[in-house]
Each structure stands twice: as structure tokens, then as C-alpha cells.
Amino acid sequence: MTRNPLPHIIVGALVILLAGVAGRISDFTLSRRAKSDREPCVLYPSTAPVGPTWQMTPTSGGPVRVLVKYRTESLPERIVKEILSGATIAQAERPGEGVGLERFASMPGLAVLGFSDMGSAEKALVAFRRDKSVAYAELDATWHVDQAGPQPNDARFREQWGLRNTGQPVNGHPGGKDGVDVDAVGAWQHGMGSSDLVVAVIDSGIDLKHEDLVENLWVNEGETPGNGIDDDGNGVVDDVHGYDAIANSGDPDDDLGHGTHVAGIIGAVGDNDRGVSGVNWTTRVMALRFLGATGGGQTSDAIACIDYILKMNERGANVRVVNCSWGSTERSAALEEAINRAIRSGVLFVCAAGNDGIDSDATPHYPSAYPNMGILSVAALSPNETIAPFSNFGELSVDIAAPGVDILSTLPDGAYGFASGTSMASPFVAGMAALVASSNPKMPLELIRARVLDGRQAVPGFDSRLMTGGRLSGGGAFAAGTSR
Ligand SMILES: [Ca+2]
Ligand SMILES: [Ca+2]
Ligand SMILES: [Ca+2]
Structure with a gap:
């Protein structure tokens, strides 16, 4: 036998790590939770690594988050103000008081917004996608371990x-x-x-x-x-x-x-x-x-x-x-x-x-x-x-x-x-x-x-x-x- 155990060890370690972080494997969310109870309408970073063993499904239940990417190199103050005042997303809920904005160092035009339900999030998405200054807008998806278990490396x-x-x-x-x-x-x-x-x-x-x-x-x-x-x-x-x-x-x-x-x-x-x-x-x-x-x-x-x-x-x-x-x-x-x-x-x-x-x-x-x-x-x-x-x-x-x-x-x-x-x-x-x-x-x-x-x-x-x-x-x- 010349099996290389390393891939299994890596998969196993990953599963254990994720289970430890999330408390469960099947519904593991990689978006950082809000630091306070002021959801919805918290702007915070989202870190969602992409790998071949991961599968994306839309978020279900809880605050619905939306990712918005502007074409500008930074999130314009004008846009931030519009977002915070609800002007750009007329049908969406108004943000809560005193909610801060966090930016992504590597993607300065990207923001994450929270909504209380899927209906208002979808309305916001429609509004964002009509906005010519927005490159794209999407639901903040939940990522989870697709199948926790070893898979062989056979070519086919x-x-x-x-x-x-x-x-x-x-x-x-x-x-x-x-x-x-x-x-x-x-x-x-x-x-x-x-x-x-x-x-x-x-x-x-x-x-x-x-x-x-x-x-x-x-x-x-x-x-x-x-x-x-x-x-x-x-x-x-x-x-x-x-x-x-x-x-x-x-x-x-x-x-x-x-x-x-x-x-x-x-x-x-x-x-x-x-x-x-x-x-x-x-x-x-x-x-x-x-x-x-x-x-x-x-x-x-x-x-x-x-x-x-x-x-x-x-x-x-x-x-x-x-x-x-x-x-x-x-x-x-x-x-x-x-x-x-x-x-x-x-x-x-x-x-x-x-x-x-x-x-x-x-x-x-x-x-x-x-x-x-x-x-x-x-x-x-x-x-x-x-x-x-x-x-x-x-x-x-x-x-x-x-x-x-x-x-x-x-x-x-x-x-x-x-x-x-x-x-x-x-x-x-x-x-x-x-x-x-x-x-x-x-x-x-x-x-x-x-x-x-x-x-x-x-x-x-x-x-x-x-x-x-x-x-x-x-x-x-x-x-x-x-x-x-
Ligand atoms: Ca013989
Ligand atoms: Ca014989
Ligand atoms: Ca084989």
C-alpha cells in the first residue's frame, strides 16, 4: 500500500476546525456575525473562501445579508450616506442608529448590508442592480461542507x-x-x-x-x-x-x-x-x-x-x-x-x-x-x-x-x-x-x-x-x- 494519508488528514482537520468554529458542520456560515444586537443593517466584512469541496446555497432564516460592489475604488461617501439614509434602497429597511461601516482592505468598493427578511433584501437587490454605479449585488450566501468525508483521488x-x-x-x-x-x-x-x-x-x-x-x-x-x-x-x-x-x-x-x-x-x-x-x-x-x-x-x-x-x-x-x-x-x-x-x-x-x-x-x-x-x-x-x-x-x-x-x-x-x-x-x-x-x-x-x-x-x-x-x-x- 502506498496510500498518501495527507489529503484525508487535511479534510479531517478542516472538518474538525469548522465544526469547532461553527458548532455544526451542515449549516456553517462564514460571514462574521454582528458585534451587537443591532441587526439588521450592520455593515461588516464577509470572508467566504472558495474551494472545490464547498457548495453554495442561499441563506435561509435570520438576518438576510446583501453584498454590494460599487465600480469605484472606494465606497463613495455619497453612497454610504445614501445607504445609511435608505435613499438608494427605498424599499429596504432604514439602517439602525449608530451602525458603523467596515470596509474590505482588498475590495474597497464592497459593502455588506443586513435586512430583516428576504423580501426587503430582494427589493434592495433590484434597486442596486438598477444603479449604474453598482458593479454587482448578491445575497450573502451560506457556505457549508458539502460532504464531510474522504474522497479518493482517482482520475475519473x-x-x-x-x-x-x-x-x-x-x-x-x-x-x-x-x-x-x-x-x-x-x-x-x-x-x-x-x-x-x-x-x-x-x-x-x-x-x-x-x-x-x-x-x-x-x-x-x-x-x-x-x-x-x-x-x-x-x-x-x-x-x-x-x-x-x-x-x-x-x-x-x-x-x-x-x-x-x-x-x-x-x-x-x-x-x-x-x-x-x-x-x-x-x-x-x-x-x-x-x-x-x-x-x-x-x-x-x-x-x-x-x-x-x-x-x-x-x-x-x-x-x-x-x-x-x-x-x-x-x-x-x-x-x-x-x-x-x-x-x-x-x-x-x-x-x-x-x-x-x-x-x-x-x-x-x-x-x-x-x-x-x-x-x-x-x-x-x-x-x-x-x-x-x-x-x-x-x-x-x-x-x-x-x-x-x-x-x-x-x-x-x-x-x-x-x-x-x-x-x-x-x-x-x-x-x-x-x-x-x-x-x-x-x-x-x-x-x-x-x-x-x-x-x-x-x-x-x-x-x-x-x-x-x-x-x-x-x-x-x-x-x-x-x-x-
Ligand atoms: Ca502452480
Ligand atoms: Ca491449485
Ligand atoms: Ca483507481
Whole structure:
């Protein structure tokens, strides 16, 4: 690990400092309060630093302040007198008695006025903006910490609306709704993941050489790579990062791209300056291949992947979460039994709800709809907080929604790209399940499940379409944990 802790220390120190000064973080005002009780109509300096982690919102409640900047190099005495007499701002309140005027050394033409309510402030603004000697006039905005929590330095993190949605445009599409994300930043206040816990991706394999995945791949410590020998005697030669059930080999490389994309959502290396961040900055992803280059796979190969997971768990691998971003309306009794057995051993299955845009209660999609509490079924959320039109839903059979539209993640050959589908939504939940459990890698399946589901953010209209009626929230999942 070569993480630089300095940015987090700085952010943390800033948050503590602001909390100490303001007494609260969310509504922190940087304008200096009046020295007396003579508000409104106090003129005093305003110091509002601008930084990338700050967001501006209009002041609400209390005295409403207005900043006025005159074109002159100093605030003209004539203007000061007019302001103090109320002549320039005819509709605004008259200033109080004996109120002094403070100027800004660096901006001599700027003044701050206080009004008792928004109505008189807005009238004053209109009057100021009509005045040709005024360069600009604006409300004295409140600044606050936008999100108190660590954010990774990955080059394309800003495009990952699923982790942090500020309404930014993504993949050439207009921005969605601010805050509609998995609240990864809230979750990261509690931890960035753990290398003691393994998430298995049963899929098309993974690009095992990807710059943003290598560090977070599961490693079979008992296997010496590339010597053509099954060193650990588990029946698979050179299985260093997982298993290819199609070729029965130890090289689950990805020639489809699907599994690599899924793996990056769960655990692309976070805060390493490059690419993207996974829900977990640090984790261990086991690569399991049963989907071939055409995107299809056999039941028997899926079962072989589960068999491999259980075999390695017996040897101490600690696979706690399995992601299944695939499915069919065909119901396999054999696959169902294999999954049920794995769940009984303490492994949580997180599955895509399917991309047919239908009610899964009426037309079930498997394995997501197998009736087992150890299976979480995930619908795809859009950045506008709707269930994506292609996504399956179901009040009984689909549990929760997670981002699944225009999701940026890793692709084979060291690439990055966008994809949409419940295939992308499922790994957000699988990744968050692992993140929630990272403080206790032996956390019981039932508790992991409860935290993820109980922590969901309720969304109006989702009640009739999803079991929890909400979307995944990392901050909520950790809060759900502390209330137990
Ligand atoms: Ca082996
Ligand atoms: Ca070997
Ligand atoms: Ca990265």
C-alpha cells in the first residue's frame, strides 16, 4: 500500500476546525456575525473562501445579508450616506442608529448590508442592480461542507455518479439529481474496505493484469504462479486469482469484458491517482469464469464456480459475498441447491434482478428470485432516482435499487468504459455488503444483509416495486449497524 494519508488528514482537520468554529458542520456560515444586537443593517466584512469541496446555497432564516460592489475604488461617501439614509434602497429597511461601516482592505468598493427578511433584501437587490454605479449585488450566501468525508483521488472519480452524484453530466448525458448515489463518501468515513474479506465474482472472468484491479485481486497463497503445477493440491493448476470453469483452468481471464466491469465496481483500487474507485478502495476479488466470449454459460460451470468458492473457504479464503450479474427465466434446481448450500455456509449472494423491464414477481428471473433470504436481488437505479426502464422490479422478489445507468468501470486491456444494466447495480450492493463487513470479516450473513437493506434510502414510488422501497445507501448501512 502506498496510500498518501495527507489529503484525508487535511479534510479531517478542516472538518474538525469548522465544526469547532461553527458548532455544526451542515449549516456553517462564514460571514462574521454582528458585534451587537443591532441587526439588521450592520455593515461588516464577509470572508467566504472558495474551494472545490464547498457548495453554495442561499441563506435561509435570520438576518438576510446583501453584498454590494460599487465600480469605484472606494465606497463613495455619497453612497454610504445614501445607504445609511435608505435613499438608494427605498424599499429596504432604514439602517439602525449608530451602525458603523467596515470596509474590505482588498475590495474597497464592497459593502455588506443586513435586512430583516428576504423580501426587503430582494427589493434592495433590484434597486442596486438598477444603479449604474453598482458593479454587482448578491445575497450573502451560506457556505457549508458539502460532504464531510474522504474522497479518493482517482482520475475519473467525478464521472462515477453512482458513488457520488452532484448532478454532474456523465457519459455525455445531462446531470441527474444531486445526492442520488450510494453515499459512498458517507460509508468511507467508517472504512475503505478490507483485504481480509473476499468477494467472488462469478462472471466472464476478470482482466487479471488491469492496473486498477491487480492490487485488489484475491491471491491463492498456496499456489506458485506459472509453474504448471497444482501446488496447493486443490485440483486446479496455477489458480492464483481464481478459476475458469469453462476450461477447467487456473486462468480466468476475461474475453467478454462484463466480469472486469463488475469487478471494478466492487473493488477497483481507490485513491491510487488512476482510473476509478471501487465501492471498496481495498478488498480482495476472486475471479471466476463461467460466461464465455458470447456472454452465455452453463449451469454446470456456474456450480463448478460455487464449488471452487466453498473448497477455498474450507482452506481459509473467507469468501463472504458472491456477485451474480447474470440470470435467466429458466429455473435450475441444481443451481438453486448449490446456492442454498453456499448460503448455509455463510456466503451472501447478490444478484442482478434482470434487464427485461418486467415484474419479476409475475415472471421470475433466476438466480435473483430464488426464495432464499441469503440472496439479494438488485434493480437498476438511474441518476434521476428512477428505476431504469430496462430493469426488472418486484415488490416481493426484488429487494433494493442501486446505480445501473452510465456506470464507469474497468474493462479488459487496461481500459475503462461505461455500461448500463442490473449487472452494474448488483456489484454496488455486493461491494457495499463487503464494505459494511470489513470492520468484522466474520460478520454473520444475516447482519450484513440487515445492514444493507435496513440502511436503504426510501424513495417515493419504490414501495410498490421493491421489497425495501428504497435504494442502496452506504451511510445508511453503517448507521443501521450502529443502532443494533
Ligand atoms: Ca491449485
Ligand atoms: Ca502452480
Ligand atoms: Ca483507481
